[in-house]
Amino acid sequence: MTRIKGLLYHYVRMRINRNHETKIHPSTPQRKLLFDVIQEAGKHLDAKELYRRASERDPSISLATVYRNLRLFKEQGLVDERHLGQARCYYAMKQLGEHQYLVCAACGKVIEFESPLIRKLIAEVQHKNNFFVTKIELYLEGHCRKCKEEKK
Amino acid sequence: MTRIKGLLYHYVRMRINRNHETKIHPSTPQRKLLFDVIQEAGKHLDAKELYRRASERDPSISLATVYRNLRLFKEQGLVDERHLGQARCYYAMKQLGEHQYLVCAACGKVIEFESPLIRKLIAEVQHKNNFFVTKIELYLEGHCRKCKEEKK
DNA sequence: ATAGGTGCAAATGGTTTGCGAAAAC
């Protein structure tokens, strides 16, 4: 019963957002804070880390609010979501193909990189499969120089 | 207390596996069944789907066994794990770069593809960052022809 | 006053773990 009511509420809210093409709504202090933190970080943040950083400035903010706003930001295309290792991470939206990751399986170091080959690849895949690509996640894992040498 | 004991047990088991370079152990019927199902499927399976298919042949198999063996297979390099959308999926190990995915955000269709550009990209990244790449995940999302047209 | 947002606490759902029994070596 309450279940139904909740679902309905959220469904209706989403429809409203869709139909009215709602613009960005940093109407609340919490929402603004969260978005600021994401932008300032620049790099990938998971929900917990975002919550931690936001809590420093507003100790009363709740984790539920973090998740709700992340979902909203995603829907509005303000942030993008990536799976990095096992965690979901978020970062402020940039151009298609700008956030690609190289992770050392041994020491955990994360290197962000970009390559013109990525654009070529997108073009090729779009053409061959008659697909319009809107998102790309490229994740490479391996061993950095240091860990490679230490392995011996 | 019980917690400590459990962790210790698993820690010791892992150390033993590491040190002795344990070979494949499809010693139990359940393990063999699970591996067979993965191989026969060929494509990506998540844990639930693997459990469902395995249950058809051995209705008494448990989900815990599925997860435990998936972990084991992963450790031994028999299967690889990917994040496809929100789910973790598994497939029998092939060559580096052979499993890349293109997913339609609207209808959910999954296309598996490969491109020589992927090898080029690996080579480039390895060289530029002095990294030894052991794993690559490439995930593209967008709209397939049908959904692209229906959008209008 | 009404819609949308929040904090809190509880629910959810995928994955992991403790444990006693069974199987493998």
Place this chain on the structure above:
DNA sequence: GTTTTCGCAAACCATTTGCACCTAT
């Protein structure tokens, strides 16, 4: 007989949701 694996139930943990209150229109 010792070690490994299993099934079951309980625990875990990231995420989501119901609800009552609040806050801006």
